[in-house]
Amino acid sequence: MTSPGGIVLASWGQVWNLVSRADIVLHVLDARDPISTLSRRLINIIEKKNKKLIIVINKADLVPRSVAEEWKEYFEEQGYTAVYIAASKHMGTLKLRRAIKRTAPVLPVVVAVVGYPKVGKSSIINALKGRHSASTSPYPGSPGYTRHFQLYRVDSKILMIDTPGIIPVEGDEVEKLIRGYPPEKLEDPVRPAIILIEKILKYNPNAFLHAYGIETQDPVKILEEIAVRRGWFYKITKEPLIEEAARAIIRDYHDGKIRFYIRPPTALSK
Ligand SMILES: Nc1nc2c(ncn2[C@@H]2O[C@H](COP(=O)(O)OP(=O)(O)OP(=O)(O)O)[C@@H](O)[C@H]2O)c(=O)[nH]1
Ligand SMILES: [Mg+2]
Numbered sequence: 599m600t601s602p603g604g605i606v607l608a609s610w611g612q613v614w615n616l617v618s619r620a621d622i623v624l625h626v627l628d629a630r631d632p633i634s635t636l637s638r639r640l641i642n643i644i645e646k647k648n649k650k651l652i653i654v655i656n657k658a659d660l661v662p663r664s665v666a667e668e669w670k671e672y673f674e675e676q677g678y679t680a681v682y683i684a685a686s687k688h689m690g691t692l693k694l695r696r697a698i699k700r701t702a703p704v705l706p707v708v709v710a711v712v713g714y715p716k717v718g719k720s721s722i723i724n725a726l727k728g729r730h731s732a733s734t735s736p737y738p739g740s741p742g743y744t745r746h747f748q749l750y751r752v753d754s755k756i757l758m759i760d761t762p763g764i765i766p767v768e769g770d771e772v773e774k775l776i777r778g779y780p781p782e783k784l785e786d787p788v789r790p791a792i793i794l795i796e797k798i799l800k801y802n803p804n805a806f807l808h809a810y811g812i813e814t815q816d817p818v819k820i821l822e823e824i825a826v827r828r829g830w831f832y833k834i835t836k837e838p839l840i841e842e843a844a845r846a847i848i849r850d851y852h853d854g855k856i857r858f859y860i861r862p863p864t865a866l867s868k
Contacts, residue, residue, distance in 0.1 A: 610639070613765055616710050617643050620759060622650040622701055624694075626713030626722060629658045629682060630859045632669050634770035635714050650701045652679045654694065656718040659684035661859040672862035685721035695726060698756060709752075710759040714767055715777045716852045723760050726752045772797050776852075781845040791844030792817040794851060802858035809856045821847070 617623055623644050628635045632655055644651045653673050658666040666682040673680035681697050683690030698709060711719045727750060750758045767774045775790035784790065795817040798805045806812045812823050824846060825831070825838035832839055850856050 610643075610766065613640060613712070614643055614647075616712070616759065616761060617647050617649055619708065620649060620710035621703055621707045622652060622698060622709045624652050624654045624698075624709060624711045624713075624722070626654045626656050626711060626717045626719050628714075628717050629655045629661045629666055629669065630854075630857075631770075631773075632862075633860070634773045635717055637714075637765055637768060639768060640712060640765055650679075650703065652681065652694075652697055652701060654713075654722065655680060655682035656685050656722065657854060658682040659687050659689065660854045660857060665859050665861055668862050672864055675864070683722070683725075685718045685725040688725050691725045694722070695753075695756070702755075705755045706757055707755065708757045708759065710761065712761055712765060714765065714773065720760055723750050723752065723758050726756070726758070776848050781848040784845070784848070787841055787844035787848060788821070791821065791847045794848065795820055798851075798856060798858045801860055805856050805858050809850065 617640075623640075625637070625640060625644075626635075636653075641651065655666060655669050655673075670680045670682055679697060679701060681690060681693050683694055685691070698707065699705075711722055713719055748760045750760060752758050767777055772790070772793050775784075776794060781787060795806070799815055799817075803815060806815075806820050810820075810824060810827075812820055814820060814823065818840070821840040821843040822838040824843035825840055828843070828846075830839035830842045831837065847856070
């Protein structure tokens with residue numbers, strides 16, 4: 599199935615086949631908001647198939663280390679193996695390699711890397727390989743976006759399957775809106791951007807002050823200011839072109855330019 603953005607949409611049937619081919623599945627999450635990038639349905643499939651699961655909390659460079667630790671503990675308390683890493687910074691790769699070898703039921707082991715678009719699946723393979731092999735890109739649908747399942751030899755004991763980003767996105771409305779399409783292809787980027795801005799502000803009221811030097815906390819005004827500063831205006835009315843600003847915000851969110859994080863529910867009372 600292909601979306602208007604040209605992205606290969608995996609079906610649950612394909613996810614099922616992929617899990618069957620693997621000995622271990624790495625479920626990659628975004629450290630800023632692990633729960634919204636977690637797929638219960640994927641975990642159910644892994645458990646039904648009796649495969650090993652490692653939860654990989656990626657982009658840990660975007661959150662305080664204590665928060666990455668809290669999330670690791672949160673998943674470990676639920677009986678999962680979890681590691682946090684920052685693949686694009688090549689941090690934590692040794693830890694992940696060790697976790698894979700410890701978990702491996704056989705060697706050489708086949709490891710499938712699965713997760714929502716833009717969580718950093720290809721970056722993880724590149725970091726483990728130690729050189730650039732799997733193509734990466736910041737935005738769904740742009741060149742470098744992983745389109746097909748592909749097998750990589752990471753070392754003599756580990757084979758990895760890179761997958762297109764799309765396991766059907768469940769749950770979180772914001773994630774559904776911003777991960778399914780490249781920002782350029784979103785018909786109405788303004789509504790998703792506003793919901794995303796509101797969510798980010800809830801956890802970090804200074805996020806837009808730090809990212810852009812913008813003081814206001816009104817989502818529409820934030821979009822207007824970005825448009826005005828970058829000189830984006832409608833040709834006829836000369837109003838700020840907030841559609842373009844909305845796309846910029848969604849892109850910057852994927853890139854990690856806008857900082858916020860969510861702590862696990864169990865850590866909140868500490
Ligand atoms: N800050 C930060 N950014 C990261 C990290 N890992 C990946 N990224 C960035 O996230 C974006 C997506 O990375 P990819 O590795 O292409 O993600 P993917 O999950 O393979 O994406 P698709 O194949 O398109 O689904 C890129 O801009 C990466 O540079 C990380 O550890 N920290
Ligand atoms: Mg990829």
